[in-house]
Amino acid sequence: MKGKKILITGGTGQVARPVAEALAEHNEVWCIGRFGAPGVERELNDRGITTRQWDMADHSEEALKGVPEDFTHVLHSAVHRGEDGDFNATAEMNAVATGRLMVHSRTAEAFLFVSTGALYARRTLDHPYTEDDPVDASAAWLPAYPMGKLATEGAVRAFARVLGLPTTIARLNIAYGPGSYGGVPMLYFERMLAGHPIAVPLEGQNWCSLLHTDDLVAQVPPLWRAASVPSTLVNWGGDQSVGVSDCIRHIEALTGVRAVLVPSEVTRETYRFDPALRRRLTGPCRVDWRDGIERTLRALYPQHMGHREGTRTA
Template sequence: MSARKILITGGTGQVARPLAEALACENEVWCLGRFGAPDIERQLNVQGINTWRWDMDDLSQDGLIGLPRDFTHVVHSAVRRGEDGDFNAAIEVNSVAAGQLMTHCRTAEGFLYVSTGAVYSRQSLDHAYTETDPVDGVADWLPAYPVGKIATEGAVRAFARVLGLPTTIARLNIAYGPNGYGGVPLLYFKRMLAGEPIPVPLDGRQNWFSPLYADDLVAQVPRLWEAASVPATLVNWGGDESVGMTDCIRYMERLTGVPAKLVESEVTRETYRFDPTLRRRLTGPCTTSWRDGIRRTFEALQPEHLEH
């Protein structure tokens, strides 16, 4: 993409930052966020990215006053995750913020809302979820998170129709890569380094997921904008390969020589395997295998721990 005016929320996150940095090469990019991390705003600015301070928890319109309206494309990935367990706040803050943002950018050619696979009603651990599978918003590891996402999906669908704003809702799997904190696999590796137990499902089973490497994520966003429609397009956004989380952890053990302390538990960080059929039709195939992606991530973020 080139010569477009692009708005990205959550611009310091695992999804949005590599996207903003890639698109800024040939487009006018604006990132919205609180920019709480030290020096993060300056790091974006020196790459030619415009920043705008926006706190989703402020439900007044004041946070968007003065922000340009003539964006051609929008990615909304900012989220109140609900770590405090406040379901009502997760519902209201996320859904109202999405509605305000869509109204502000109602003339855009494409609006992309980043949702999550955690909205799905849990089936077998290796079930390949499709876009038509039922949702229920139950996640023991972070209960308010999927509830807020379901509520926001509803708001996004409504505003897409009311405003006539072409929209894609992309239910993200696990994004990872050599940026930010690296993604969920690197979170597990930090626990490995600390010798902390890692909960895994009972009876030797494992959580399956469809990891999406940063390069593929960035490459697919323009295609997801192209797929935007009224009513909103819904697509599962993950990689082409299905991976067991235990297998991923064992691979990190082989790469680094750092042992993992796996402990069977009834409560784990659940992940979801996606059927990639629709996403591949919209974006084309991924180009990075999960093992190559994990190795590249370690080469960038944890090179001192690689054994070979």
Template sequence: MHGKKILITGGTGQAARPVAEALAAGNEVWCLGRFGTPGVEDELREAGITTYRWDMGEDTLESLPDDFTHVMHSAVHRGYDGDFDTAIEVNSVAVGRLMTHCRKAESFLHVSTGAFYKRQSLDHRYKETDPLDGVADWLPTYPVAKIAAEGTARAYARTLGLPTTIARLNISYGPASYGGVPVMYFKQMLAGEPIPVPVEGQNWASLIHTDDLVHQVPLLWGIATTPATVVNWGGDEPVGMTDCARYMSELTGVEAKFVASEVTRETYAFDSTKRRELIGDCTVEWHEGIRRTLEVHFPEVLGKGVPA
């Protein structure tokens, strides 16, 4: 993708930042956000990205240009305080404002989540047509707010005639930002803290590496339609998260401790058939991706374990 004017929200995050930095090489890229982490705004600017301060819960977009060709909306108000009403209000209104402001765009990518599927068996591979319920004990407001935001994206895609893709993101991981859930788990391992796991079985996920995120965003823009295209966005192969922690232990020699719990950070494995038919396969196999991620985030630790 070259010569486009691209708008990305949540540009400091695990998923969106590497996309923004990669696209800045051949396009005019703008990132919207609060930029609360010291130095992060300067880092984006050094990468050739134009920054624009936007608190999605309070600010309008009146002074922002409206001639963007492509938009990726990745910012989210998670609602850690448990306030459902505010979480729904902030996320839904932000989507409406952004899509209205950028109604002239060629395509709009709304980053949704798979965390709102109705829980079935732990190893069930969820399809886009599976039922939703928005229940997540580990962060109750998050899936409810994401359902509301997805509904807004669907409505505005139709009313504005704005070609839209709604991509339900699984767990992204890799060298960028904080590294994703696998890095969170490994930090717990380093601290000697047990990882909560289900009483029976293990949580499964469809991990997707930074490289595949970067490659697939232009492809997701390319399949945008009115009404919106809805697609699961995750890796090609389901990964057991307990297996993932054990693999990191094999690589590094750092013990992985587990504690059975009724409440865990639930993850979901996707059926990737629709995504693969629309935009093709992923390129990074998860063992390779985890190794590469640890090499960047923990270079002093990797290599002390038993080679996999």
């Protein structure tokens, strides 16, 4: 993409920051958010990205003051996760902020909303979820989060139709890579380094469709091109099905750091996606998950690379 004017929310996160930095080379990119981490706004500015303060909790007419309205493309990945467990506040904040954002950018060529695969009603651990599978927005590990995403999906569908704004709703799987904190696999590695247990299912293992940063960045323009009215809905994950326990064992083999895997009734549930629709829209992924994990570890934890040890369970 070249010569476009792009608005990105959540621009300091695992998903949106690498997209913003990649697109800023040949486009005018704006990022809006709270920029709570020290120095992060300056880092974005140094990459040629224009920033403005935006708080999703501010539902006033002034919330987007100073932000232009003539963007050609919008990537909305900012989210209030609802860690406090307040379901009503989570739904209100996410849905209203997103509606106002869509109205503000209603002349855009395409609007991309980043939703989550955690919406799906749990079936078998290795079930390949398609876009037509039922949802229940239930997640024991963070209950308000998927509910807030589902509420926002409803707002996005409505505003896309009312405004005639071509939109894609992309239900994200697990994004990972050397940017930011590295994604969920690196959260597991942090627990391994601290000697903390990692909850795994009582039987079998959770499955996911890991999406490396390189593939994620490459797939954003095709997802914009797929935007439509009514909204296009697509599962956004990698091509490969990955067992979470297998991923942790791979990290062990690369680093020599042991994982304490503890069977539990409550785990950080993940979902395996059927990639057929996404592949038709974006083409295939290029990064093998094993290579991607190794590259991420080498970038973020070089001091732990080069060891070979086995698995310890408890």
